[in-house]
Amino acid sequence: MFVCAGCGTELTAPVSRVALPVHADYGAWEELHPPLMDPGTYAAEPRSVVVIAPGDSRGMSLIPEKCAGYCMGIDGRDGPNLACEGCGRAVATRRDDCGLWQVIWLEPDAVRRVASGLPAVPVPGWDQLDLEAYAVPPVELDGSWSRRWHAAVPVALAHLVVACGGRPVELPGPLAELVGATAGCLPAGPPVLTSSLAGPGTPAPRPGADVLLVPRHPVTGETWRPPYGAAPPAVPLDIGVWAHLALPGETSPLPASGTLPEGVLRDDYPLPLRPRHAFRPHHRAFADTLERLRGIRSPEPPDTPSPAGPGRGAATASSPPGSGTSRPPRA
Known part of the structure; x- marks a missing residue:
């Protein structure tokens, strides 16, 4: 889990590390999005910026004067907008406005990772x-x-x-x-x-x-x-x-052999x-x-705006180091 670097207040539930989704920075404009991360998981970038699902946050409260957004929520334009309830230190940024996946980005210098005491979750192999x-x-x-x-x-x-x-x-x-x-x-x-x-x-x-x-x-x-x-x-x-x-996958609403009885219509198979x-x-x-x-700089089209996360660029598309037999840290 992650705690406040200042006072030690718990800021997250126990979470296990996973890969950052490649779609983290790319949403559909003017649409509300679900959480980016699954419950009980977190992802980190090389610059140590950590992302969690909003439902896994603990011990944090919004800073009202830093909650500006485009139209339907908070877009993080004002920087960290969540404060530690123990000491008042700004520790994270929540983003949930239209066109953005719902996330909480933890400030790397304001939090630290501690062991939750729970067993490490084994990384599943491909099989x-x-x-x-x-x-x-x-x-x-x-x-x-x-x-x-x-x-x-x-x-x-x-x-x-x-x-x-x-x-x-x-x-x-x-x-x-x-x-x-x-x-x-x-x-x-x-x-x-x-x-x-x-x-x-x-x-x-x-x-x-x-x-x-x-x-x-x-x-x-x-x-x-x-x-x-x-x-x-x-x-x-x-x-x-x-x-x-x-x-x-299932490709036909018909039985594997034979036909449906006369007069019987199947209505449990969605089109x-x-x-x-x-x-x-x-x-x-x-x-x-x-x-x-x-290293090619390409023009950014005007019809797909999506603000970047606090202190970070676009989601990584390359594969981070790791192996199918290692165990991710369970914080």
Whole structure:
């Protein structure tokens, strides 16, 4: 858990470290968002900025004069807006305005991590993950594209562009069908390279693939590596997106054999959700990731504003160090 560096007041519930989601900085403008982090987890960046879910906060209260926002909540523009209830020290910033994932960012110099006394949570290996439980559908219940897909797909596409050296590449079928031309993120022209989905629990990719789209571990942030010999370059893809694309699911409302009895109608099978418009990748997510990977400065389009978090830049798209057998700190 994390406590106030000044007086020791507990500021969070017991939390275990996980990878920072790649969509942390990229939301849908003028829409309310859910919490970025799952309950009982935290993520940290190289500059030691720590993020938790608002529900895991303890012993903090809002500083009223620092709670400005755009229209529906607090956007953190005034800096730390949460004070320790023990000593009054500014210790964190809450953000929950429209276009922002709900988070609390702990100030690195105002808090310290202490052991909670609970057993460390083992990091699951790839063969221990319930991959189907991680799958995130591309379309929300209201017919809009998933905010997570909106950001995670262009982050992966930026990695793909770099892995392919800027050459045109053909996306694997499921991804190509869902996102179409990806709004110009990929180089134009007839494909000269091919990509394929690969990962744990799936068959080996078809021969001839030039690059693999593989899942990113939800805890360590590591990119999955094929267990078989030499393999093409691997591009990390958000595990929620990857699991939906790569894993088989129920595809028919009909029985496995035979037919439904005469006069019987099945009403427990939902029709597939249809988006209201074509998929539009979050261009800031693509441009920011490409800039980090290649040092290319790309113009920021005006239609996808999203203020950065306090004292931090965009979410990291590269894989942080770690291993499938290490144990994350349980604070």
